Amino acid sequence: MTKKVLHVFGIMNRGGAELRTLSTLERMRKLGVEYEFLVLSGQKGVLDQEITKRGSKVHYCPLSLTFFFQFMSILKAGKYDVVHSHVSLVSGVILFISWLGGIKRRVAHFRSTHDVENPSALRRIRDKFLRRLLLTFSHYIAGVCEATLDAFWHFDWREDSRFRVIYNGFEQHNVVYQERFWHDYLGVSADNKIIINVSRMHEQKNHPRLIEIFCEYCQKNNDAVLVLIGKEDPEIKQQLQRIGALKNADERIFYLGEKAQVLPFMKHANMMLFPSKWEGLPGAVLEAASLGVPVLASDIPGVLEIAQQLDVVHYFPLVQSNQSWALQITQLLSQPLEHEVGRQTFKNSVFQLDHNVKQLYALYA
Template identity: 45%
Template sequence: MKQVLHIFGAMNRGGAEMRTVSLMAEMRQQGVQFDYCVLSGEQGVLDDTIKDLHGEIYYCKLGPAFFYQFWRLLTTKKFDVVHSHVAYVSGFILFLAWLAGIKKRIAHFRNTTAGGSLSFIRACRDGLLKTMIKLFATDILAVCDGAMLGFWGADWKKQKRCKVIYNGFEVTSIPPNQQFWQQYIPTFNGQKVVLNVARMDIQKNHIRQCEIFNLLNQIDNNTLMVFVGKENLERKAKMLELINRYDLNDKVHFLGLQTDVLQFMSHADVLLFPSEWEGLPGVVLEAASVGLKVVGSDLPGIEEIQQHIKGIEIVKRSQSDQEWAEILNQSLLSKIEAREIIDSFASSVFLMENNVRQLYAVYAE
């Protein structure tokens, strides 16, 4: 059994974490065991799932004791591969893996940008860490062309060790349930449902979504907005302030974390996804896998998905909220069938089997 140690901050319900865990069963059948090292030192909501899939989790908090703990882990467990998903910090991780004699050392970029403002000190730090990746990574992976371009530069295609491996998903058949929304919204009466599935981070643009929905409601007042995902109390308070101001309390619903988001997607009418930055957004691919239309930002990852899958409308982030609302309304009125979207997904490069095959080839080299 080939032993792979994945490096994450914590094993919570982020896209990269969930996509990696989703590969465990298939990879184990191929003779590859996934274990995890979390740099926060904290337990995550996916820990029990990982253990059920025969994976081990090691808690090595970044700090004064990290070097010793991580070194001891690498030298006692005899991993074949260290696969790091923590942006430029992977440079330091892979340096330690090299010192420990790990032959296969992978840096995997999951986003198009690190996000936020970049101070001079942070820029210097990232420059040093990028140099360490250049020196110590045997393979450099990214979830889409845009992620590779954003982190590694325009000449990445000239480097043999650089590869784009798209995340993979299954085609899922979900029977329609005419009473689905009444379980969560007792006043539901056949309105169109605009859905957002995302944790309340700044990149996901929740405040702007409230502004867009308000304008959509002025175009068509027979619509609801549903937010699914981990909530942030401060951001939610700002959203509620807008919702109260626009008198939308009966039209906007917060459903928090949900384990089976595909059920919500399969019963919604459109996914609103105006993120400021993403890698290859799994939420957009999950929506396509069940036939849900998407209105999303002009981000490289979404544009790459649109090249392969129907039902995705892209709006520039620079366009006004009014323009977003009008395009959202057009999507709601679109006659494209869910079956068309599912069929285009089923014949795309984003299937689980492709992801497993390509990643296994990297591990086996």
Template identity: 35%
Template sequence: MPTSDPPTSDLSVTPRTVPPADRPDGDRRASDQHAAGVAGPSPTSGTGTRPGTGTVVAEEQAAPVPDPEPRPRRPVRVLEVLGRMDRAGVELRALNLLRRLDPAEFRLEFAVTSGAPGSLDDEIRELGSEVHYCRVDWLFPIRFLRLVRQVRPDVVHSAVATFSGVVLALARVGGVRRRIAYFVSSADRHGTSLRGRAQRAVGRWLLDRCATDIIAVSEAAMRGLWRETWRLDERCRVIYNGVELEPSGVAIAARRRAGEPEVDESDGVTVVHIARPDPLKNRVRAVEVFAALRARSVPARLRIVGRQDPAETAELTALAERLGVADDIEFTGEVREIPRLLAGSSLLLVTSLHEGMPTVVLEALAVGTPVLSADLPGVSEIARLLPGVTTLPLSASDVLWSDTAEMLTAIPPTLEQRREAMRLVRRSPFTMDTWQRDITAVWS
């Protein structure tokens, strides 16, 4: 009596075991392959019985059709929202990142809420990107939504303080899936008035509901613009600013030729203050501290570097004339090679009222130039990891500031000390490579 075959499925079959002598050669080969763990032809959904054997076998399957070539992945489109593309910390860092990005991976464009052209616009366009002017007024929502439909970004990366809440709310309406708030300062411009507090509260409320990621350049910036309990929010992350080290190395190498003196003593002490024209940068205090230093008979000069505003420049010039130091102050305007300027300076002076993490401090440390700064929390975070930073409260007298400046400039750093300073920065978390890796990881 024939034995019944085991049940079979639509996808595979298990043939009944028969003695080798009773099998045709094909069955014997299949059995040998099965015993050796070698896969034979893949079965199809049909089954049948080979004539003359009573053995259930699978019908042979046609050769599989190869998968089509995968489509190349579209680059991630990022729209970064800033105030104006001038030579300042966050804007220069964005430009450096644009130079580094692989266009097959990322497409970075900029929207400026001032609606005004900046000094970096032409260079951005030469690199194949674009600057979109989107001025903040009552038509801003319409302009920005139109821009989102035009650019179709995968990411909106907004660095306009708590106004980023409005930007990211509009990005959400426009269907942008990744919406990043990027805090680069420890305070916004709304102040402590009732209106200012209301604007700040609305911005934070919108951020809480519309931001997918919240990034700050320092813990101080995160606490100042977001909240003290930021560590409990899984969207929050601190990514320290980074600096390019190659220009620093070039600046140090150009500091002198072999055998030349380290410093030209006829130049005396050169103090540099680098900032944009903004009351928060407190250029007035820099002039006052410098005047106190000159009153100590220190042969010094002050370079005020950065974009000039005619009204502010007139105010600073009048102050310098009253203090008797107008002939010792130079307004240089914007300077492209900041590392070379810093390497040729005796001291970087930082008198800002608020900062997130000033990149210029990192640039000074990378060429071994000492820093005298207001005791800002972001600067203190740098000082915890790198030497070369001295801080004083802004409430301290100009005499104390000038005493400290004289002490820091008494002995110029040697060439080897500058090189060692750059090596320390390279081993720190404040490099452009680290910053780029962490930012693009969030974008991805």
């Protein structure tokens, strides 16, 4: 018997949570689970067309005065078995309405460790109310790593059977190595080492610090280029270009924008540099690790959990100087690349896609 799951997001853009959920669609379908998606912004996202092509639907239900009635109408028409909400504490409202709508299985999923740094008294009251709704109306509360649940739940959630850590899963792909990949794509010499970063331009991703660290590396080395892939923000990009020009390293920095397929770029990189300020479970780090590509990332909780299992992932404190970070890069680039060793370690880890699907199916079944 087919089960229908309604996933609730803000918008279906190319974010980690959205991509990871979509990556499980085909495997879930083979297990008799069908996905549909609902977006609270009411706006179309870049993944909507792909979702439609894969035989699923996107429902647009903006948060407005009529939201309750629109959402209830969608629930009634869809006859869903499960509502799976990915919108942090606001999932409390989503699951409460789902309960009113007769949904038999309700799941909340936490994807980030970041909340408001200095919440107002009103915000604290709101969050306390939303947590109470979640504890009352959810069957399961999942987190992409232990740190995401630690960040939002101020009690020993490990003793509560409703809480589950479900690491995002990734399929390992065999990307063919091309000797002239970067020469053909960017015109750079094969002698250059490639440092890559895959992330959208946002405060969270810490791009200014990324550029500063790379520029510091360039002060003593002229053997590498930095490649940035991800959705660009015009203001942030201008800031990055100013930093690069001031440090005389702008000709060694390449901005490639958003790419539908990032694995070929990762495959041909010597390392990934990832100094994010906060994350849940950083997908780009895991994608690089799945290919055996070394990663140097900030010592944020999600990265630490990955590094416990994957030797190719290295972490370093953000409080350390740019010079210290540059030295770490030098040491990492001096080590021989052993892609197959890293790939084998990933193959035996909990970050495999099949493991992720198995855990999610257990929530739905």
